[in-house]
Amino acid sequence: MSDAILHAGNTIDHERDFRSPVTESLAVRAVLISLTFVLLALFLVLPLVSVFAEALRMGFGQYLATFSNADARAAIWLTLLVAAIAVPCNLVFGVAAAWAIAKYRFRGRAFLISLIDLPFSVSPVVAGLVYILLLGSNSVIGGFLLENFNVRIIFAVPGVVLATIFVTFPFIARELIPLMQEQGTSEEEASISLGANGWQTFWYVTLPNVKWALLYGVLLCNARAMGEFGAVSVLSGKLRGETVTMPLQVELFYNEYAAVAAFSLASVLAGLALVTLVIKSWLEWRYADQLASGVRGH
Amino acid sequence: MAQFRFREPSIIPGFRVTFGFTLFWLFLIVIIPILGIYYRTFELDWAGFTSIVTGQRFLAALRLSFGASLLAAMFNVVIGVLIAWVLVRYTFPGRRIVDAIVDLPFALPTAVAGIALTAIYAPNGWVGSLFAPHGIRIAYTPIGIWIALVFIGLPFVVRSVQPVLEDFSTEIEEASATLGASRLRTIVGVMLPTLLPAILTGFALAFARAVGEYGSVIFIAGNIPRQTEILPLLIVFRLEEFNYAGAAAIAAVMLTVSFLILLAINLIQSWTYRRFGNV
Amino acid sequence: MEVSIQNVRKEFERFPALHDVSLDIRSGELIALLGPSGSGKTTLLRLIAGLDFPTGGAIYFGDEDASRKSVQERNVGFVFQHYALFKHMSVADNIGYGLKVRPSRTRPPKAEIRRRALELLDLVQLSGLEKRYPSQLSGGQRQRVALARALAIEPRVLLLDEPFGALDAQVRRELRRWLREIHEATGHTTVFVTHDQEEALELADRVVVMSQGRIEQVGSADDVYDQPNSPFVYGFIGESSSLPVTVEKGQVWLDDRSIGLTAKDAPEGSAQLYFRPHDVELVEGGNGCIVGTVAASRRVAGTRHVELEIGGAQHRVEIELPADHPAVGRSRVAFRPKKWKVFPQSSGAHPLRRQPAEIVELAPTGT
Numbered sequence: 001m002s003d004a005i006l007h008a009g010n011t012i013d014h015e016r017d018f019r020s021p022v023t024e025s026l027a028v029r030a031v032l033i034s035l036t037f038v039l040l041a042l043f044l045v046l047p048l049v050s051v052f053a054e055a056l057r058m059g060f061g062q063y064l065a066t067f068s069n070a071d072a073r074a075a076i077w078l079t080l081l082v083a084a085i086a087v088p089c090n091l092v093f094g095v096a097a098a099w100a101i102a103k104y105r106f107r108g109r110a111f112l113i114s115l116i117d118l119p120f121s122v123s124p125v126v127a128g129l130v131y132i133l134l135l136g137s138n139s140v141i142g143g144f145l146l147e148n149f150n151v152r153i154i155f156a157v158p159g160v161v162l163a164t165i166f167v168t169f170p171f172i173a174r175e176l177i178p179l180m181q182e183q184g185t186s187e188e189e190a191s192i193s194l195g196a197n198g199w200q201t202f203w204y205v206t207l208p209n210v211k212w213a214l215l216y217g218v219l220l221c222n223a224r225a226m227g228e229f230g231a232v233s234v235l236s237g238k239l240r241g242e243t244v245t246m247p248l249q250v251e252l253f254y255n256e257y258a259a260v261a262a263f264s265l266a267s268v269l270a271g272l273a274l275v276t277l278v279i280k281s282w283l284e285w286r287y288a289d290q291l292a293s294g295v296r297g298h
Numbered sequence: 299m300a301q302f303r304f305r306e307p308s309i310i311p312g313f314r315v316t317f318g319f320t321l322f323w324l325f326l327i328v329i330i331p332i333l334g335i336y337y338r339t340f341e342l343d344w345a346g347f348t349s350i351v352t353g354q355r356f357l358a359a360l361r362l363s364f365g366a367s368l369l370a371a372m373f374n375v376v377i378g379v380l381i382a383w384v385l386v387r388y389t390f391p392g393r394r395i396v397d398a399i400v401d402l403p404f405a406l407p408t409a410v411a412g413i414a415l416t417a418i419y420a421p422n423g424w425v426g427s428l429f430a431p432h433g434i435r436i437a438y439t440p441i442g443i444w445i446a447l448v449f450i451g452l453p454f455v456v457r458s459v460q461p462v463l464e465d466f467s468t469e470i471e472e473a474s475a476t477l478g479a480s481r482l483r484t485i486v487g488v489m490l491p492t493l494l495p496a497i498l499t500g501f502a503l504a505f506a507r508a509v510g511e512y513g514s515v516i517f518i519a520g521n522i523p524r525q526t527e528i529l530p531l532l533i534v535f536r537l538e539e540f541n542y543a544g545a546a547a548i549a550a551v552m553l554t555v556s557f558l559i560l561l562a563i564n565l566i567q568s569w570t571y572r573r574f575g576n577v
Numbered sequence: 578m579e580v581s582i583q584n585v586r587k588e589f590e591r592f593p594a595l596h597d598v599s600l601d602i603r604s605g606e607l608i609a610l611l612g613p614s615g616s617g618k619t620t621l622l623r624l625i626a627g628l629d630f631p632t633g634g635a636i637y638f639g640d641e642d643a644s645r646k647s648v649q650e651r652n653v654g655f656v657f658q659h660y661a662l663f664k665h666m667s668v669a670d671n672i673g674y675g676l677k678v679r680p681s682r683t684r685p686p687k688a689e690i691r692r693r694a695l696e697l698l699d700l701v702q703l704s705g706l707e708k709r710y711p712s713q714l715s716g717g718q719r720q721r722v723a724l725a726r727a728l729a730i731e732p733r734v735l736l737l738d739e740p741f742g743a744l745d746a747q748v749r750r751e752l753r754r755w756l757r758e759i760h761e762a763t764g765h766t767t768v769f770v771t772h773d774q775e776e777a778l779e780l781a782d783r784v785v786v787m788s789q790g791r792i793e794q795v796g797s798a799d800d801v802y803d804q805p806n807s808p809f810v811y812g813f814i815g816e817s818s819s820l821p822v823t824v825e826k827g828q829v830w831l832d833d834r835s836i837g838l839t840a841k842d843a844p845e846g847s848a849q850l851y852f853r854p855h856d857v858e859l860v861e862g863g864n865g866c867i868v869g870t871v872a873a874s875r876r877v878a879g880t881r882h883v884e885l886e887i888g889g890a891q892h893r894v895e896i897e898l899p900a901d902h903p904a905v906g907r908s909r910v911a912f913r914p915k916k917w918k919v920f921p922q923s924s925g926a927h928p929l930r931r932q933p934a935e936i937v938e939l940a941p942t943g944t
Contacts, residue, residue: 040399050423
């Protein structure tokens, strides 16, 4: 006990002298955080800022003038039209695929998921090429359609839509599948056992459980649909005012040295990207528990 | 041994409709068109195929596409792990914004990224003008291509590593510390090996994306034959020449590589699961 | 190695987790920190290990002020509740890790590390599993590996945080016996945290009962069960019944009746009477006893638990009778506690009966 008395006055505030064994020193943390800021500023923020800076270089009047250009307007309308077709197509597909894969156990499920993800690993240019080979005017199907119905797919709006559907194919399905797998089937089984039919079960039970994930998927799908360049570029034929979407019009302006027009139109797409990011972050923050865990982005 | 059964019985209705529609749409939009590439490639005889895939221009583009993609994906691993670490482990003002900004390359259309990067790194651009007086050109050289590929690949490693790091139990780090390991030792010896599968997955995704990337690269590349021409651009040139078989041959090579990368990712994941389980 | 904890305080962001805790642990002793969740027992263990740092006070290992050292320098063996094995390393690599990460001056050669690992694997009865990975082991085996890994660094103190918490009851009992054997074989000063009183009473040389960031009592299993020094300990360890009483002239009164118990040392005034439900004797009515109406009666193995309403429905107490006791059929029962304790109301601030039901379920029988 004499020891205890000896040390009794020794109650210094130790806490400040030590750091937790599971973190780094303040200096290391400061350096790493600063490095992150510098890297992101250099690689991500700078390009974004430059879009707006270049667009406004000649003043606001020039910026607005871009949007009275007939080609630019046509491009904006076509982009909206393409997204309005492609997103619902993938929405229906995504929901059907997620229902089939998540609510039943059958052989080859994992393989089916890999196949659905396939378009993510195909170069956009290759994605465009596959349709040219399959549906171009010198192919069997494309020639048949052109001769008998006078329908052109390649170098026309249908081709642009097809390319967009291809590159955005997995977006909604891959948000829904993991979430619906996590949720299991007990709620659906309860609903069926209470006398609901399949459609009622989907509408009243499943859909409310996945609505935020669905919105999340639609958001990402839409962003990509409006912004796709490579696949659309190969398939569109770039007929001004007809098959040119916004990203393609940006390229056309840029290659004609109409830099301000190119960046002005690009700024609209960049704005769309920012809005997408804001809504996406908000969904992740507000409804993290109702999105598939560990699945983000792409 | 039980009788072969395609699916477990279930009382939930709708399997035939949804499964049937899924397969139909999948085949229509994805599988049949992709198989068409290989079909078209077979229209070439072997000599024709080899002459394409050994041509000087093709080989130069192949080297450039794969080389730049590899270097970009490696750089993405380094900064991706750093960014994921900072986002998960530290709290600082603006963390949520930084987290959101990481996804910018996913959200920003590639063509927009392409012209923006070109504007910055061109000899008269914000960054390019800093280097131009020293005789260093960034845009219209392989360095510019590398920068564009870093840009589009950046989120992959971050987003692969982040959830694994979030789930990492601090008990493991504390165990290492109580056994006498320094902080650096704990990070290198215990944490990084656990993150390795996620890092490899992120690397493979970033690499696959970089090899196929078109929009953000073509503006900054300058597209000088045999110097800054990437594989997807070569496909576009073949198409403009109406050389469909030639385009298909290049595409077949790229597709095959994509499939191999996909296979590698799946192997990494199943290996991880078997080895580490869910301890 | 003796461990001395002196006036340790810990606050988490102004929220006090430990108030002025002092404890002396003798060399080679096996000590249990026992308490409900939130009592501060794990916090205290982590402070000893150096995983957290005290807001005030000091911790001595022998004569050395350990609270000035980082966790790496303290050389403690810590066994985590969820094992915290390195899943990318084999069992042998896990065990040898603490030796491998030593600075080269003190690091044993590779062959020696391996020999030590195999030796420890033998000690924890897992010989032959050195090439396995943690995912290939059962929960009990993982816990043994975790212990071997902690022992490998020849720790000055061995600390275990709820070591058997994640295991099922059967494995838990086996490992308990085995831990006692290991402790006797190695002689390490050992501190373990548990909320399971059966585990604490059976295993430990001394039990430290904690509640709300304070040490309530330190003593042997007999001490804390037979001589609880606070209402909390009485309620937490084993089963107990309590009644509000008054102490007047050295006698214990329930409402306005004397119940025949003499409490000479207790201060006058309102108090709380505690007794063990099985430590009662039945008496034939009249004065000097507690009389209650039978409200419920349940057969539990060899005994019958009888719930009595005392003084109308104001108070309820439970007593245990042999299953075949003749009094079982009656509607009124009169009894007197054989062993009991009276705590003045002021110190009985703990809302006792709100303690979770686990107290009752896990109570040891006998004593």
